[in-house]
Amino acid sequence: MANLRLSLIFCAIVFAAGVDAGHIKRHRFSTHRGPCLHHTASTRHVTTSVAVTTTHTSSTHTSSTHTSSTHTSSTHTSSTHTSSTHAPTTTASIINIVVPSATKLTTQAAKPLITSLVPNNIKAGIAGGDAFPYLKDHIGWWYDWSPNPSKPGKPIPVPMLWGNGTVDNQDAQRLKAFENLATVPAYVLGYEEPDCPSGEGSAGMSVEDGVAKWESLIAPLRSKGTKLGSPSMCKQIDETWLAEFQDRISTPWDFTAIHINKNSLDGVKEDIDHYLKYGKPIWVTEFACVDGRWPVLQVNFDGAILTRSISSYLKDFEKFVPCTNQQTINNFINEIVPYLEEHPNVYAYAYSNGLGLGDVWPLMNGNSLSESGQTYLAAISKYH
């Protein structure tokens, strides 16, 4: 009984700390983030079971191709990545995903068998159009949070229905433009972070409103051949919106669009693992180097033994500090790009060039590529 009471007290402390830190998040948004830009943050240091071990149940996929390709890669993340592909039953959240195979051994990129979910057969992309002229020859796709992104060039522009149309003028105009889409796009993206309150770059939608717009505006495109991207969550691994949404819609999405704001590869892996539970291929529609979660001290009283450990973290949206160190950013880019390229369930990814990400992260510096932009260009150029 004493044990129980003690641990309850400690839980209360931990909980209180978490609640309090929620203000940090509120705080951080206020100034910069434009209405078309997003989110929230986090970071996390936990060994993850990479890739949730997609039991390769897909029929199209021949595991031999997959394994050989993953394994021939020699450098970067191969060790973690590899081990995951070999441990077919580790994680609880087993899913049935079409696992892309790999090709081009020279670049070590895992290119999907089902190319239709990889835009132009190039995973790399950008969120935000300003760096487009510098990157267009090396990206497969891009978007700018609007229903009608438009730039001359090969990369596929991906329309988005940003929100409910009731957040502000821009949201209203975007809704109207989406309703009037003249063409059938190859891909569309669902809402921008409906799981966080609107007004800070997130769309802030109830699941009900999300379902209603989905059924009336997005779902009908699927029968015309458009591949549907899920709404993208703000709260990352702490989101609960999407499961409810998935339960209520009658037309499923084709790929899960996710946002990753992390500053370590472990954090990135954890995010991806979380979203694999939805059982679909993944598009990382925004990623950025952001310091997120703070560790919370957990104290356990077990009989006569008192132990302290960092066993939990603030929620994945309660802190948002963009990376400011160029070397940290370069390392992050150089780690995450190969990881996403080689990840069998990631079909596309986009460097987030939105506002609120500090001065060092953005792809552009004035009228030219920043060092971060050059780093990204160099990193994706190895593959495309």
Ligand SMILES: *[C@@H]1O[C@H](CO)[C@@H](O)[C@H](O)[C@H]1NC(C)=O
């Ligand atoms: C979302 O839009 C619908 C109309 O399409 C409206 O009925 C509903 O009230 C809106 N939701 C909010 C929260 O404004």
